[in-house]
Amino acid sequence: xxxxxxxxxxxxxxxxxxxxxxxxxxxxxSMCKAALAPLSGSESAEYIVKWAMDTGFCAGYVEGYTVxxxxxxxxxSTAACFPENLxxxxxxxxxxxxxxxxxxELHRGVGSSAQRAFSRAFPCSKx
Numbered sequence: 001x002x003x004x005x006x007x008x009x010x011x012x013x014x015x016x017x018x019x020x021x022x023x024x025x026x027x028x029x030s031m032c033k034a035a036l037a038p039l040s041g042s043e044s045a046e047y048i049v050k051w052a053m054d055t056g057f058c059a060g061y062v063e064g065y066t067v068x069x070x071x072x073x074x075x076x077s078t079a080a081c082f083p084e085n086l087x088x089x090x091x092x093x094x095x096x097x098x099x100x101x102x103x104x105e106l107h108r109g110v111g112s113s114a115q116r117a118f119s120r121a122f123p124c125s126k127x
Contacts, residue, residue: 022057022061022110023109023110024106024107024108024109024110025105025107025109025110025113026099026106027110028058028061028095028110028113029096029099029100029106031054032054032058032092032095033096033100034051034054035051035054035055035057036058036092036093039051058092059092061110062088062091062092062095062114063088065111065114065118066082066086066088066091066118070082079124080115080118080121080122080123080124081122081123081125082122083122086122091118094118095113095114095118097117098113098116098120098121099117
């Protein structure tokens, strides 16, 4: 708990020193797969800050993407139809699994891969 509070404080005090971003599927997979791994409690403060930034970026990206797709995707054939009880952790795991199982997607922008991942995992029924 002490390490998590330290990491949160560092993120708030030094936001420009540890900015997280991923533009390709490969970058996103590397960053977000590591972010899903639990902390053991023996990590350095520097590692915890990076882990916190990556976790926040990944969770925020997926949350923003799924909400935007839900709001704008009504009636769009490529849009996903998310179940009402979908949580952010599940959505992140769907995207990570898609990227792991589709290495040809890794060079693409993460947004286009996310659309394909969610459309396949949560297809809209026709009719």
